[in-house]
Amino acid sequence: MHDIKAIRDNPADFDAGLARRGLDAMSASLIKLDEAKRDTMQKLQEAQSRRNVLSKEIGAAMGKKDVALAEKLKADVAGLKDFITTGEEQERVQTKALLDALAVIPNIPMADVPDGKDEHDNVEVRIWGQKPGMNFEPQQHFDIGEGLGLMDFEIASKLSGARFVVLKGALARLERALAQFMLDLHTGEFGYSETYAPYMLRAEAMFGVGQLPKFEADLFKTNSGHYLIPTAEASLTNLVREQILDEAKLPIRMTAYTPCFRAEAGAAGRDTRGMIRQHQFSKVELVSITTPEQADAEHERMTNCAEEVLKRLNLHYRTIVLCTGDMGFGSRKTYDIEVWLPGQKAYREISSCSQFGDFQARRMDARCKAADGKQTRYVHTLNGSALAIGRTMVAILENYQNGDGSVTIPEVLRPYMGGLSVIKRT
RNA sequence: GGAGAGGUGGCAGAGUGGUCUAUUGCGACGGUCUUGAAAACCGUAGGGGGUUCACGCCCUCCGGGGGUUCGAAUCCCUCCCUCUCCGCCA
Known part of the structure; x- marks a missing residue:
């Protein structure tokens, strides 16, 4: 399994390694999958962070028996729920897509391995x-x-x-x-x-x-x-x-x-x-x-x-x-x-x-x-x-x-x- | 195969819906004290990920994976594993 971060940092080296194995370049498609995943993650994490803060405030309000405030906060956070649910699902799908793609890519030969076909x-x-x-x-x-x-x-x-x-x-x-x-x-x-x-x-x-x-x-x-x-x-x-x-x-x-x-x-x-x-x-x-x-x-x-x-x-x-x-x-x-x-x-x-x-x-x-x-x-x-x-x-x-x-x-x-x-x- | 009980940090072991940012103990590391050590006291802690030049900020992890909920170690489903008793057996 290859390290997507290494591929991201050095796509040309990765593709050159694959070429030595007689394989087509893959870095561009992998990086695209990775970028989509990270984009989802960023938005998701931001929403999760806001949810966590609001949820704690709800807990605090409940502790003070301030039901009205708790209900108001619940309404505020409700809008995040769908976004987080679909975001989590999307992250799972995108992560799996990336891992599935990486799982079938062979290792890259070391520099001193002779090039050859068979x-x-x-x-x-x-x-x-x-x-x-x-x-x-x-x-x-x-x-x-x-x-x-x-x-x-x-x-x-x-x-x-x-x-x-x-x-x-x-x-x-x-x-x-x-x-x-x-x-x-x-x-x-x-x-x-x-x-x-x-x-x-x-x-x-x-x-x-x-x-x-x-x-x-x-x-x-x-x-x-x-x-x-x-x-x-x-x-x-x-x-x-x-x-x-x-x-x-x-x-x-x-x-x-x-x-x-x-x-x-x-x-x-x-x-x-x-x-x-x-x-x-x-x-x-x-x-x-x-x-x-x-x-x-x-x-x-x-x-x-x-x-x-x-x-x-x-x-x-x-x-x-x-x-x-x-x-x-x-x-x-x-x-x-x-x-x-x-x-x-x-x-x-x-x-x-x-x-x-x-x-x-x-x-x-x-x-x-x-x-x-x-x-x-x-x-x-x-x-x-x-x-x-x-x-x-x-x-x-x-x-x-x-x-x-x-x-x-x-x-x-x-x-x-x-x-x-x-x-x-x- | 049948019945039951469980899986929480390096280890032991609490927590059964809301500052858990996970109690406590042991062990570990650093320090104070000491000629040195022990004891005592004080302090520090793990993995993965996102973002950042960096400091940092954030997300996630209580066997794995789903789900319910504003919020899950805690409730539900499912898989895996361990233990006890019974059965079978090299």
Whole structure:
């Protein structure tokens, strides 16, 4: 959510920011809505002020049992009633019109985000490791998993339809092992606080992180009116909603391992095979709540935390910064980490780390204040996947596959796999 | 799911139609006193918004949203949440 005052003060900057996103200028229409609202407010407040004064005089007259004066004053103030009633209604309508318009406008990219139209204009910022050498033709993860007899899309479709999977035996355990490994790393070495939070949220919370109103079609909704979280970001970020935090306590760093549910509306035909794009997947998420000054450094730090997972798994990856045309709705800067998949012969997104500025904080009303400070201000929010579990499993299967169809388990995961070093067909 | 009771400032807790500009207590901060502290005493306080170069002035907020009234913390409607008892239950 944008600050209308900032738009009013600097409409040209705002429109220039929108243009970088490929959007038309909106400042003029927004300012018009705002001016109409403020005009109503001024007249309304003046009338309310007069009403308050007269009402007090009525009270005083009643107290002195001067009924005649009270009745005269009542007649005086009666004329204001209609004006105030319609003014209040008008203010509500105008305020809603402005907020509705603001609610669907994406965040403005930071100055150092590269301009571009789509994913082809993203810019690589670093690359780590190298493609594994293999003396056989690498298979894709679904062929490996099905070959092991431990990954079953067919039975999953009978249970739930397309875009679901059933994992068995060592692969089911690998899912758990990956989550444990990642959580231990982030809590033990990087200072994130492990958090368990709801998987179902109210509309207000979904609005807070920017999922609503614009992306309702991407969410699953329950018959209780809740929405299933598409990412733990939604739950974790909302933990600071409607609060004024002590700045000395920032940054707050939280992590959670949760299932994620995505309707994948509009993804028909994309990644239909395998585990890359599912309605249900798990993810270890990182969320940071910071002061405005801390946000940029925290973004780099968070991205490094996500990359560290891949380093320890010895998976080749590259980190890219998304161009203005490819960024998500609420983000002002996003790094994607793409892991190399030898079976697919492609880099695929395995993590996305974004900073939102105060975009979500305004929607959630999450603020902070220095202990000695008078002024409250909005916190900054950041989140990143570290990592998506399903896609990490895909990467391990494809990168650690052997010529005989077995899969070697990365060293760091073996303690979590009961010492198992190779997954073989049983 | 059924029945009942409640949501008031950082916390506790009054107020049930008219100087409420929200009583009081605790806690907090500043000061007086003191070598220092404690105690005592005095004083200061929140959020959002409009307007102003500024000082300031004004509007609004007693869980959220509507309504009644000249006037609402107080009355009505509605939603949310908490607590108690019953029922059910991993």
